[in-house]
Amino acid sequence: MMTFEYAPAPESTAIVKIKSEYGLFINGKFVPAKGGKTFTTINPATEETLTKVAFAAPSDVDKAVAAARTAYSKVWSKMPAAERGKYLFRIARILQERAREFAVLETMDNGKPIRETRDIDIPLAAAHFFYHAGWADKLEHAGVGSSPKPHGVVGQVIPWNFPLLMLSWKIAPALATGNTVVLKPAETTPLTALLFAEVCQQADLPAGVVNIVTGDGSTGSAIVNHPDIDKIAFTGSTAVGKGIARAIAGTKKSATLELGGKGANIVFEDAPIDETVEGIISGIFFNQGHVCCAGSRLLVQENIQDELLEKLKRRISQIRVGNPLDKNTDLGAINSAAQLAKIHEISNSGDVEGAERWSPQCDLPGKGFWFPPTIFTGVTQAHRIAQEEIFGPVLSVLTFRTPQEAIEKANNTPFGLSAGIWTDKGSRILWTAKHLKAGVIWANTFNKFDPASPFGGYKESGWGREGGRHGLAAYLKGNH
Amino acid sequence: MRIDVKKTYKLYIGGAFPRSESGRSYEITNAKGVFIANPAQASRKDLRDAVVAARSAFGGWSGATAFNRGQILYRAAEIMEGRSAQFVDEIVAIEGITPWAAKKQVQEAIDTWVWYSGWCDKIGSIYGSTNQVSGAFYNFTIPEPVGVVGAFAPQKSSLLGLVQTIAPIIAAGNTVVAIASQKLPLPAITLAEVLATSDLPGGVVNILTGITAELAPWMGSHMDVDAVDASGLTAAQDKELRIAGSENLKRVSTFKSELSPQRLLAFMEQKTVWHPIGL
Numbered sequence: 209m210m211t212f213e214y215a216p217a218p219e220s221t222a223i224v225k226i227k228s229e230y231g232l233f234i235n236g237k238f239v240p241a242k243g244g245k246t247f248t249t250i251n252p253a254t255e256e257t258l259t260k261v262a263f264a265a266p267s268d269v270d271k272a273v274a275a276a277r278t279a280y281s282k283v284w285s286k287m288p289a290a291e292r293g294k295y296l297f298r299i300a301r302i303l304q305e306r307a308r309e310f311a312v313l314e315t316m317d318n319g320k321p322i323r324e325t326r327d328i329d330i331p332l333a334a335a336h337f338f339y340h341a342g343w344a345d346k347l348e349h350a351g352v353g354s355s356p357k358p359h360g361v362v363g364q365v366i367p368w369n370f371p372l373l374m375l376s377w378k379i380a381p382a383l384a385t386g387n388t389v390v391l392k393p394a395e396t397t398p399l400t401a402l403l404f405a406e407v408c409q410q411a412d413l414p415a416g417v418v419n420i421v422t423g424d425g426s427t428g429s430a431i432v433n434h435p436d437i438d439k440i441a442f443t444g445s446t447a448v449g450k451g452i453a454r455a456i457a458g459t460k461k462s463a464t465l466e467l468g469g470k471g472a473n474i475v476f477e478d479a480p481i482d483e484t485v486e487g488i489i490s491g492i493f494f495n496q497g498h499v500c501c502a503g504s505r506l507l508v509q510e511n512i513q514d515e516l517l518e519k520l521k522r523r524i525s526q527i528r529v530g531n532p533l534d535k536n537t538d539l540g541a542i543n544s545a546a547q548l549a550k551i552h553e554i555s556n557s558g559d560v561e562g563a564e565r566w567s568p569q570c571d572l573p574g575k576g577f578w579f580p581p582t583i584f585t586g587v588t589q590a591h592r593i594a595q596e597e598i599f600g601p602v603l604s605v606l607t608f609r610t611p612q613e614a615i616e617k618a619n620n621t622p623f624g625l626s627a628g629i630w631t632d633k634g635s636r637i638l639w640t641a642k643h644l645k646a647g648v649i650w651a652n653t654f655n656k657f658d659p660a661s662p663f664g665g666y667k668e669s670g671w672g673r674e675g676g677r678h679g680l681a682a683y684l685k686g687n688h
Numbered sequence: 689m690r691i692d693v694k695k696t697y698k699l700y701i702g703g704a705f706p707r708s709e710s711g712r713s714y715e716i717t718n719a720k721g722v723f724i725a726n727p728a729q730a731s732r733k734d735l736r737d738a739v740v741a742a743r744s745a746f747g748g749w750s751g752a753t754a755f756n757r758g759q760i761l762y763r764a765a766e767i768m769e770g771r772s773a774q775f776v777d778e779i780v781a782i783e784g785i786t787p788w789a790a791k792k793q794v795q796e797a798i799d800t801w802v803w804y805s806g807w808c809d810k811i812g813s814i815y816g817s818t819n820q821v822s823g824a825f826y827n828f829t830i831p832e833p834v835g836v837v838g839a840f841a842p843q844k845s846s847l848l849g850l851v852q853t854i855a856p857i858i859a860a861g862n863t864v865v866a867i868a869s870q871k872l873p874l875p876a877i878t879l880a881e882v883l884a885t886s887d888l889p890g891g892v893v894n895i896l897t898g899i900t901a902e903l904a905p906w907m908g909s910h911m912d913v914d915a916v917d918a919s920g921l922t923a924a925q926d927k928e929l930r931i932a933g934s935e936n937l938k939r940v941s942t943f944k945s946e947l948s949p950q951r952l953l954a955f956m957e958q959k960t961v962w963h964p965i966g967l
Contacts, residue, residue, distance in 0.1 A: 335822065352950075446937075453934035458927030465937070495843060507886050622936070622959075641961050651963045660820035662829050666957050667914070668937050676819050678829060686950065 211549040217535040219322045220405040222311045228637045230261040232268055233405035235275035236415025243265050247508050249398055252575040253532050253541035254320035261398045264421035265432040272419035276361045276388040279416030284388050293344030300337035310400055312682055314372055315532045317399040318496050319541030333376035339659035340380035352686030353597050359387035360438035363431035368394035368543050369498040376442050377674050385683040390419045396544045398422040405583055446668050465670035465683045468597040469625030472618035473503030477512050479630035485519050491654040493539055493581055497601040501626035503654055507614050507681050510607040524581050525568040551579050551600035558584045560591040615643045624666025628654045692808045697727035700880035702823035703890020707794030708965040709733050719784035727873050730898035732906045742863035744890030750833045750861040754809035761805035768798045775860045778875045782846055797851040799847045803947055804855035811952050826832050831956040833861030838907040840920030846872035853917055856951035858892055873897035904913050910934030917940035
């Protein structure tokens with residue numbers, strides 16, 4: 209049989225001008241960190257160094273918080289709400305104008321496919337600013353009473369899996385509600401946040417309203433523990449989230465926490481099988497599985513398991529792994545050596561504990577960090593790969609016989625972020641959705657995001673919501 | 689001359705009125721130091737039993753229709769109204785306030801049940817939403833009860849503070865393990881008698897009397913308690929409970945307003961559901 213090979217279709221990197229070094233963005237200007245300390249960020253698909261960025265010490269965080277406090281009390285909280293909103297509209301427009309530049313830079317710094325940064329990350333980031341811009345002068349409708357007030361200075365710490373998108377989830381609602389921010393991007397993916405700082409300059413955003421400090425966990429800790437920060441918004445691991453909950457106990461700080469997940473993707477026997485296969489693929493292989501709401505546990509009704517797995521394996525065999533800048537790439541690079549080691553470690557426990565591993569034939573590039581799309585069958589609920597978040601392209605397959613059993617297994621986790629339901633029967637969708645302990649439920653679809661749609665988890669997946677009216681309300685103090 | 693038949697004040701767990709498994713009680717006196725009663729001093733084990741009862745009752749209560757829950761909260765108001773005189777006497781005895789002030793407190797407590805009764809079937813339409821996402825999807829968000837809630841009633845109010853604490857928690861569809869005011873616990877047990885005769889399923893409300901400082905750490909570290917109303921705790925107890933509660937990320941709240949839908953929403957999770965639109 210004749211087969212057609214894909215020709216390489218790399219996106220040009222000429223649109224991106226990476227500077228040789230980046231400072232911290234404090235009070236509207238790029239400044240070096242204390243003592244000129246820096247760290248490097250690399251392209252995880254090639255292991256090549258992209259540039260150096262400043263490493264913020266606690267004293268740098270102090271300066272950023274002071275700038276944010278001054279901007280809050282002198283400028284941002286006094287500005288008419290409609291004018292505040294116009295700045296967000298400006299930012300949304302500039303992000304759209306520079307979308308391709310952001311997409312390429314994000315792919316280089318993160319390792320995710322250009323198809324995703326171009327079609328999902330960057331457009332959604334711009335949409336978040338546009339959506340929240342329109343909220344700025346309508347806050348009395350946010351559901352927290354007739355005279356909502358901002359918290360003041362918000363400290364925000366974001367992860368590496370959706371760098372610019374997570375920045376927009378954090379900064380857009382904070383600014384729309386009249387707060388000012390100090391944001392720390394993840395250590396391995398600082399570059400689009402620093403490019404965003406340039407967008408703030410182009411938008412002529414008042415100095416100090418947005419401050420971006422790059423660094424590692426110690427920088428994040430300095431933000432969380434800073435006495436002049438009023439609210440914390442964090443996206444990341446459940447372990448760090450619990451640490452934040454402890455750190456702010458007994459303080460005036462409130463917190464929004466978006467933490468880990470182990471989403472159940474439930475397939476009933478009457479599911480439309482081809483659409484379901486696509487949904488399972490999107491659920492676990494989107495963004496290399498570096499997704500807190502990934503559908504990482506497939507719960508399939510026992511009598512259709514064989515048929516489903518056969519089709520699923522055939523579809524996984526068609527996934528194209530490789531150069532993230534190639535427009536035909538489906539699965540890009542794992543974000544870091546550390547994350548790759550973690551994926552290996554938990555996956556290996558699946559072998560040891562008796563699950564059966566399967567991956568397609570797959571040529572991985574010699575340089576960079578790579579993991580093939582992988583599924584484990586014969587998984588039991590006690591296996592680590594059924595309980596722990598792997599945060600990689602690894603799917604654990606479990607079975608069930610009755611809808612009640614599906615619910616019991618789906619909810620048998622300390623997490624409660626997302627879940628999927630695949631069935632043709634409407635009443636079964638609503639019954640299942642009602643009984644699932646999860647904050648986001650995708651029925652006959654998966655991994656869809658929108659600024660108007662609240663996102664966040666039950667149980668140990670976090671506190672509060674982001675997006676929609678509910679997410680906005682988390683940035684406001686009501687009179688209750 | 690007739691000798692009064694005095695009441696033994698016990699705990700309220702799973703719809704029954706047991707003594708503390710520890711066999712302990714503690715002495716309650718009025719403001720002038722005169723002995724009133726020896727209510728049960730709940731232990732860690734009693735608290736754990738109450739959480740088990742609350743968890744067992746959660747499925748039925750959260751699965752009941754909101755209209756049904758609303759009627760049961762209203763029924764509690766009806767039964768309290770008939771028992772007003774008893775509550776007034778107890779509040780006068782324990783708080784040392786005038787009968788007039790005690791009567792005001794009882795009436796306000798009854799009206800609190802009525803107010804929260806009406807919220808049961810409205811919280812979803814006011815605080816849920818349909819979300820206009822960009823794409824061919826139907827997308828809605830609904831508030832759902834968080835689960836088992838631990839509640840520390842305000843220390844300074846024997847009856848009203850407790851009702852203001854419990855009513856919104858169960859109106860939202862949660863079940864509750866409530867710790868009564870340490871020094872003013874007796875009307876709480878009489879309230880339990882009201883609830884036991886109000887068609888409220890056993891285990892939806894559990895009420896413990898005892899030493900707040902002894903029980904708070906166990907509530908904070910209990911992994912099957914989803915959320916806590918910490919209103920009745922000191923700042924130090926509140927902080928300690930939040931630190932222990934971080935282990936399962938308990939939702940811990942205190943409140944400024946006695947009557948507010950935020951008292952329901954603090955103990956609810958927002959669930960968002962997506963479905964494609966197509967032929």
